[in-house]
Amino acid sequence: MRILIIEDENPAANRLIKLLKPYFPDAEIIGNLDTITSTVDWLETYPHPDLLFCDIQLADGNSFEIFKKVKLSTPVIFTTAYDQYAIQAFQVNAVDYLLKPIDPKDLERAVAKFKSQQLKSGIDLGMIKELLEPKAQTFKSRFLVKYGEKIQSIPVDQISFFYSEERITFLQTHEGKKYVIDQTLEQTEQQLDPKEFFRINRKYLCSLASVDEIFTYSNSRLKITLNHCEDKDILISREKVQEFKSWLDQ
Template identity: 60%
Template sequence: MKVLIIEDERHAVRRLEGLIALELPQATITSGLDSIESAVEWLGSEIAPDLIFCDIQLADGLSFEIFEKVKVRSPIIFTTAYDQYAIRAFKLNSIDYLLKPIDPKELILALEKFKEMRVGQALDLAQLKSLLQAELKEYKSRFMVKIGEKIQSVPTEEGAFFFSEERVTFLQHDSGRKFVLDYTLDQLEGLLDPRKFFRLNRKYIASFAAISEIHTYSNSRLKIKLKDCPDNDILVSREKVGALKEWLDG
């Protein structure tokens, strides 16, 4: 069995080679292809492998371009560093996708799916690209705030957390200053990158850096302490605890 790895991170290549060797000891592994250009050249001149592991984001662009430039019949398992907010629908079009760092158990499941897959199943590249682009949409990078008679632009990344108080929404700057915003927290939740900000409860959206302490609380809830925030009773509901832990661990 011939396996091809298209990946531009050497440590990821080494890990994947090791895992594949454990699960498919008879496989011949080809790696060293780290760009769209090198992959297109290889696939255009070599015999098609039985299985391809391909990172989605390569140094010179999205790997989908490879399959637009050269016809590939080999089944593909995509690998990606994107978190739980990205690319959930890949399972409908490819064998599977694996989040990095790759979990050995997830690799085994993907290989089992590969063995059951009919040969020559086509990828819907147009749908995959549209799904990825939708997931990787542009989030708000700055907010216009009023300071006295002046209007100033504040980069989103400088926002420690956002909160609502008496029906007014505030941006708490990482310097400790706070600014009024013309958005509700519900609106902000759709404008902020969910990899960087988490909706703790109905009153707070916080960045990772703003969280200074986490304590267990009654009824399987968590109590959060935010930097420069006088509110000592910021609670995360039991229903959100799992998602918060996953976000913190991402």
């Protein structure tokens, strides 16, 4: 974090730096600017700071001239011996307006207000970013199955298809081995990459590699056979035909 102090009185600038250290122990505090000209030059040369402390009466004029010459979105805490500029101060990103000599309690309040605003801003930006960026969805890479007294982990790329029979869901590998899995076909479908697996009908969820043959069938339906599958009458409804063809053609 970088904090810039604009102050034409060295003792006041040094005291402010000392007061700020406990609140921003890791911050880079720049405190050697004391005129409108030097401040404008600095702001046009270097990246803008995260927080700005600014006296109003400087050696070469009123510091509000700085904000007329440089477009700033940096939060500002004004420090001044005069109270007549308060309204004008809050027109230029002012977080607070502190009267000299600065009361540590007033500074603590101003810093708390700044940190609160930064926190809210960070949350808002995070939410916006989360909404705008597509979430990277993760899919299962293996399924845990029980085989007799043994437990095995079957990689997804070894699975030919899933099917449901009498409310039990089965997993079948490319080698033709069958295993029971403890979840529904609907739950299984949500866990798999849709580029690799397709829900053919209420009974079958197949992998791309499992599709053996495809035939046209009555009423604009399709009939398919799956590798190592005993069921030779697997039908795809007319409503799902185009989706199935698109899946094959991706």
